[in-house]
Amino acid sequence: MGEVTEELKKKILDYLKTVSKAKNKDVARAIGEEKHIVDKAIAELSKEGKVEYIYLGASFVKLKDST
Amino acid sequence: MEGETPLLDELEKGRWPSFVKEIKRAAKKNKAALDLLKVQELSYKDKITHWKHGGIVGVTGYGGGVIGRYCDQPEKFPEVAMFHTLRVNPPAGWFYKTDALRKICDIWEKYGSGMTNFHGSTGDIILLGTKTENLQPCFDELTEAGFDLGGSGSALRTISGCVGPARCEWAMIDTLDITYNLTMEFQDEIHRPRWPYKFKIKISGCPNDCVAAIARADFTVIGTWRDSIRIDQEAVRDYVEKGFDIESVVKKCPTEAISWDREKGVLNFVAEDCTRCMHCINKMPKALRPGLDRGATILVGGKAPIVKGAYLSWVIVPFMKMEPPYMEVKELLRKIWDWWDENGRTRERLAELIERLGLKQFLRDIGLPAVPQIVYRPRSNPYVFLRR
Numbered sequence: 001m002g003e004v005t006e007e008l009k010k011k012i013l014d015y016l017k018t019v020s021k022a023k024n025k026d027v028a029r030a031i032g033e034e035k036h037i038v039d040k041a042i043a044e045l046s047k048e049g050k051v052e053y054i055y056l057g058a059s060f061v062k063l064k065d066s067t
Numbered sequence: 068m069e070g071e072t073p074l075l076d077e078l079e080k081g082r083w084p085s086f087v088k089e090i091k092r093a094a095k096k097n098k099a100a101l102d103l104l105k106v107q108e109l110s111y112k113d114k115i116t117h118w119k120h121g122g123i124v125g126v127t128g129y130g131g132g133v134i135g136r137y138c139d140q141p142e143k144f145p146e147v148a149m150f151h152t153l154r155v156n157p158p159a160g161w162f163y164k165t166d167a168l169r170k171i172c173d174i175w176e177k178y179g180s181g182m183t184n185f186h187g188s189t190g191d192i193i194l195l196g197t198k199t200e201n202l203q204p205c206f207d208e209l210t211e212a213g214f215d216l217g218g219s220g221s222a223l224r225t226i227s228g229c230v231g232p233a234r235c236e237w238a239m240i241d242t243l244d245i246t247y248n249l250t251m252e253f254q255d256e257i258h259r260p261r262w263p264y265k266f267k268i269k270i271s272g273c274p275n276d277c278v279a280a281i282a283r284a285d286f287t288v289i290g291t292w293r294d295s296i297r298i299d300q301e302a303v304r305d306y307v308e309k310g311f312d313i314e315s316v317v318k319k320c321p322t323e324a325i326s327w328d329r330e331k332g333v334l335n336f337v338a339e340d341c342t343r344c345m346h347c348i349n350k351m352p353k354a355l356r357p358g359l360d361r362g363a364t365i366l367v368g369g370k371a372p373i374v375k376g377a378y379l380s381w382v383i384v385p386f387m388k389m390e391p392p393y394m395e396v397k398e399l400l401r402k403i404w405d406w407w408d409e410n411g412r413t414r415e416r417l418a419e420l421i422e423r424l425g426l427k428q429f430l431r432d433i434g435l436p437a438v439p440q441i442v443y444r445p446r447s448n449p450y451v452f453l454r455r
Contacts, residue, residue: 024261025408035408036401043255055123055130055220059261 004041008033009050012041013063016051021060072108090182099180099196102146106138124151124199126206130260132216133202149199150180154217155192155209156257159246160230170212178205188283189267190227191217222260226250228270228288229277237345238272239290239361240389245270248393253400262404263411263420267369273357274345280369280380285417286400287366287380288389292358295338296347302354303334316350362388365399368418378418383430385440402433 011031016022022030028038042061045051052064072087079085093100106117117139124135134152141148155171157163171192175181180196187193192214197205206216217225226249229235231242249268250257256266269280270288280287307313313327313334324340325347327333334354343364348355365387366380387395403417406429411420421429430437 035405039255053128053130053259055125055260059130059259 004037004044008037008041009045012038012045013050016061016063019062021054021062023060027061072104074111075104075108093181096176097181099146099150100182102138102144103150103180103182103196106140106144106147109140118150124202126203126216129206129216129258131219131222131258132206134219136196147196150196151199151202153179153194153197153202153205153209154187154189154219154225155194156215156217156225156250157186157190157192157227159228159243159250160233161186161190162230162233167213171209171214174205174208174212178208189217189224190278191225216258218257218260218265220260221262221264222258222266223253223256223262224265224267225257226253226268226270227278229272231270231272231290235272235277237275237290237348237357239292239357240270240272240288240363242270242272242290244391245288245389245393245396248391249397249400252397256404262408264414264416266404266407266417268400270363274343275349281366282369282377282379283371284369284380285367286403287369288363288396289366290361290389291343291364291386292361293386294358294360296336296341296358297356298334298336299354299356300333303351304332306351306354307332311351313351316347319346321346362386363396365396367403368416368421370416370418374414374416375419375422380418381442382440383435385438399433399435406432 008031011033012027015027015030024039024042025035027042028035031038042051046053046061050064051061054060054062075087078087087104090100090104094104110117119137119139120135125131125133132154134154136150136152138144138147138150171194172181172183175183175194178197178201179194182195184193184195194205209215226246228242228246229238231238231240233243266286267284268286268288269278269284271278271280272290274289274291276289280289303313317325317327321344322340322342324337324342326335328335343357345357348357363386364382365384366382368378369380370378384399389396407417407420410424411417415423426441427437430441
């Protein structure tokens with residue numbers, strides 16, 4: 001399994017700035033990375049308080065300070 | 068309360084323990100239990116349920132573990148207007164110390180109806196009935212006591228396995244350790260529902276499959292062995308001398324891997340024909356033992372009937388060594404989840420997706436070789452009715 005890098009996290013955050021919310025798999029597709037690494041990176045970003053999950057039937061992720 | 072629930076009262080009669088009696092006992096301490104009985108009585112009378120889903124309820128940071136329930140007649144039954152369920156992840160093998168159980172019960176009497184269901188069909192501790200405002204404090208106290216919520220919704224459901232080596236001589240794999248290890252590894256997958264639908268993992272220590280993993284789990288791990296059954300011919304002869312009908316065992320071997328040489332008094336066995344069903348071992352445990360090169364068979368696709376019919380799991384990896392930290396099985400799970408998440412439709416279970424896209428594509432995309440033990444498609448009906 002690949003490692004999460006700061007560069008990957010930045011790519012995820014940059015993408016989330018362009019949408020109100022997204023599913024993990026959509027983030028992975030948009031930035032062209034493997035989903036399981038993106039899952040891991042998003043979990044880390046959540047723990048760092050930079051993104052948050054919202055549950056609307058399925059899980060979405062969004063930037064913490066965006067509405 | 069006397070005479071208020073005549074239909075339910077009928078269920079107190081007879082020899083068996085009655086849930087009505089238990090709820091009436093709970094009603095002495097908790098008003099919600101009394102209203103629960105009344106709702107049930109009304110449902111029996113109206114022949115419809117008076118429970119409904121509604122809104123998303125939960126605790127901070129978790130997308131699952133709480134199932135919102137509301138009564139459709141809140142004015143009539145205010146104590147159960149909200150009656151949410153909490154699913155609590157049990158210890159592997161469902162082993163508890165009594166003080167742990169007391170802790171759970173104390174917390175639940177404080178925040179909930181006091182009614183529980185040990186255990187739900189996925190194996191969770193089910194805490195039945197609380198209000199939205201009590202969810203977070205209840206969860207906080209449960210976590211302080213060392214418990215965590217289980218899975219619900221479109222997520223990895225609470226992983227369960229049989230009692231395994233803790234209580235059973237047939238355990239080929241450490242089901243308890245695997246259950247615990249996978250639970251710890253996949254916390255995100257349990258608490259954050261992000262897939263097309265639910266996904267269940269169940270682990271059985273041997274082909275007797277006491278947790279019925281083959282019929283109930285999307286991903287089934289069943290302990291098995293790769294070498295030959297061990298035969299103590301002296302003990303076999305002892306069985307026969309004592310009047311044991313060995314022919315009945317031989318006849319039931321599904322692949323005719325065993326045969327009994329009456330003249331020589333020898334049980335012949337062809338290891339490569341054996342499917343490891345364990346029937347002969349169960350019948351003659353003093354003479355036959357499983358082999359020593361142990362691991363697991365991995366199957367996928369078991370499910371109960373919802374979108375399509377019920378499926379039994381089918382083999383995708385005939386033998387896999389199961390040693391900590393179980394990297395091979397974790398990698399396989401991640402590949403399957405990615406494939407299912409990428410291709411699955413909403414509420415489509417893994418078996419249904421494989422059937423829709425084809426086993427060939429599944430194997431190719433996952434990177435698994437096709438082997439003879441894999442069957443073409445899942446058996447569509449696990450309910451076998453024998454007729455004489």
